[in-house]
Amino acid sequence: xxxxxxxxxxxxxxxxxxxxxxxxxxxxxxxxxxxxxxxxxxxxxxxxxxxxxxxxxxxxxxxxxxxxxxxxxxxxxxxxxxxxxxxxxxxxxxxxxxxxxxxxxxxxxxxxxxxxxxxxxxxxxxxxxxxxxxxxxxxxxxxxxxxxxxxxxxxxxxxxxxxxxxxxxxxxxxxxxxxxxxxxxxxxxxxxxxxxxxxxxxxxxxxxxxxxxxxxxxxxxxxxxxxxxxxxxxxxxxxxxxxxxxxxxxxxxxxxxxxxxxxxxxxxxxxxxxxxxxxxxxxxxxxxxxxxxxxxxxxxxxxxxxxxxxxxxxxxxxxx
Numbered sequence: 001x002x003x004x005x006x007x008x009x010x011x012x013x014x015x016x017x018x019x020x021x022x023x024x025x026x027x028x029x030x031x032x033x034x035x036x037x038x039x040x041x042x043x044x045x046x047x048x049x050x051x052x053x054x055x056x057x058x059x060x061x062x063x064x065x066x067x068x069x070x071x072x073x074x075x076x077x078x079x080x081x082x083x084x085x086x087x088x089x090x091x092x093x094x095x096x097x098x099x100x101x102x103x104x105x106x107x108x109x110x111x112x113x114x115x116x117x118x119x120x121x122x123x124x125x126x127x128x129x130x131x132x133x134x135x136x137x138x139x140x141x142x143x144x145x146x147x148x149x150x151x152x153x154x155x156x157x158x159x160x161x162x163x164x165x166x167x168x169x170x171x172x173x174x175x176x177x178x179x180x181x182x183x184x185x186x187x188x189x190x191x192x193x194x195x196x197x198x199x200x201x202x203x204x205x206x207x208x209x210x211x212x213x214x215x216x217x218x219x220x221x222x223x224x225x226x227x228x229x230x231x232x233x234x235x236x237x238x239x240x241x242x243x244x245x246x247x248x249x250x251x252x253x254x255x256x257x258x259x260x261x262x263x264x265x266x267x268x269x270x271x272x273x274x275x276x277x278x279x280x281x282x283x284x285x286x287x288x289x290x291x292x293x294x295x296x297x298x299x300x301x302x303x304x305x306x307x308x309x310x311x312x313x314x315x316x317x318x319x320x
Contacts, residue, residue, distance in 0.1 A: 002212040005220065008038070009267035011213065014204045018063040022199040023056055024190070025183035029176060032282065033060060033148075035265055037210065038217045039257035041171025042127050042147040044112075044162075044286065049152060051176040057108040057148040064210055065203030066105035067142065073115035079122035083132050097134070102126055105142050105207055109149035113159045120166055123147065127169040144210050164245070164289065171254045172279070173286035213264075220260035221270040225315035230255040230276055236308045237288055242300060245289035254283045273314045280305050 002008065016030045023030060033056065036043050045053040054070070061068035071082060084100030101107065102122070112120065125131060130145045131138050149170070151162070167173075179187065191197075205213075230252055238246030259275035284305050294300045 002209060002216060005216060005264045005269050006267050008213050008216050008264045011205055011209070012038075012265045015060075015063050018201055018204050019056070019059045022059045022201060023052055024187050025179050026052070026056075026176065029174060030056070031262075031265065032172065032174060032279075035258055035261040035279075036172055037064065037144075037146060038214055038261035038264060039171065039254075040144065040146070040214060041254060041257060042149070042169060044167070044170040044173045045148065045150045045176060046153050046173055047150075047176045048154065048178075051178065053150040053176055054108060054110060056176070057106070057150075059199075059201055060148075061106040062201035063204050064106070065206045066144070066146075066210070067207075068106045068108070069101035069104035070108040070110060071101050072110050073112050073119070075114060075116060077115045077119045079119050082119065082122045083126075083134060086135055097139075102132060103139075103141060105144055105146065107145075107147045109147055111151060112149040113151040113162055115160065117160055117163060120160070120162065124166065124169065142207075144207060144214070167286050168248055168250050170286065171258065172282040174282055217257075217261050217264040220263045220268070222256060222260060223271070223315070223317045225317055226259070226271055226273065226276065227256070229273065229312065229315050230259075232312045233276070233280070233308055234284075236312055237284060237304065240304050240307070242291055242294050242304055243288050244291050247284050247287040251283055251287050255279065258283065270317075272317060277309060277314075280309055284308075 002011065012034050016027070016034055019030050020027065033043060037060070045056070047053060058068065080100070082100050082102050084098050084103070086095040087098045089096045109123065125133060126141060126145070127147055130141045130143070132141060133139070233255070234247045234249075234252045237243055240246070255276050258279045259271045262275045262278060263269070263271045281302055285301050288301045288304060290297070290300055
């Protein structure tokens with residue numbers, strides 16, 4: 001029975017510990033993804049090949065006890081390959097719905113930028129409203145529903161950059177990063193010891209319990225001064241001279257949801273300014289459209305975010 005933030009914190013640590021059996025040395029990243037699960041937010045992983053992006057998605061699906069589907073995005077992939085469609089059954093002389101891989105709890109959209117914008121758009125309704133419209137009929141997706149997508153930041157040949165409307169639907173954009181020397185040695189040691197390629201993970205909770213944890217996270221208190229702080233952070237991104245288009249209200253809501261999720265994961269019934277600041281770059285980085293003269297600058301968006309964090313006064317909030 002999941003009834004309060006202490007239950008969420010205990011189960012959350014069990015989930016992370018189970019995933020760490022397969023993923024070495026990325027505790028902070030795994031905690032952030034767990035917060036995204038609690039906040040019902042989709043995650044975009046952008047990093048170099050071979051760093052474990054797919055492994056993280058599969059491991060979370062296993063630990064959370066969720067139905068998992070992987071969609072390999074390619075230039076010839078069609079929207080119907082994702083959503084499914086109605087197929088004529090000759091034996092029964094009627095059309096039958098054949099559901100696509102989108103009808104699962106956790107979707108891995110692998111190399112999402114390799115598909116055409118037409119195919120990418122098949123995820124828009126699903127990611128925002130957790131439903132799919134086929135032949136005029138609206139069908140709900142399983143609950144919980146979560147999209148983890150990957151893209152490679154160095155291979156641009158044969159790719160289609162995600163449009164802003166698609167990027168904005170991802171609550172976070174994260175990087176995995178290279179392991180340290182000791183972590184890479186541990187990866188080798190574990191592979192040698194188990195003598196098989198796959199790490200078999202056990203489900204810690206069920207889909208119903210994930211929904212229960214989300215409901216508890218919704219009860220976490222957010223002080224009015226913190227709500228104003230969130231609004232000011234997002235608002236300031238729209239006035240920076242380096243930014244052509246600032247963050248949308250989706251970013252404001254993402255801050256709210258992620259800060260509550262982090263508080264719950266730490267066993268707190270209230271949020272702190274650090275809960276908000278912790279997610280500034282993951283929430284805002286992919287939502288800022290820079291002026292043309294800054295397009296070649298790789299860290300300009302992060303510089304803007306740091307300037308905004310330094311500019312907006314941090315409220316003093318007492319725990320309750």
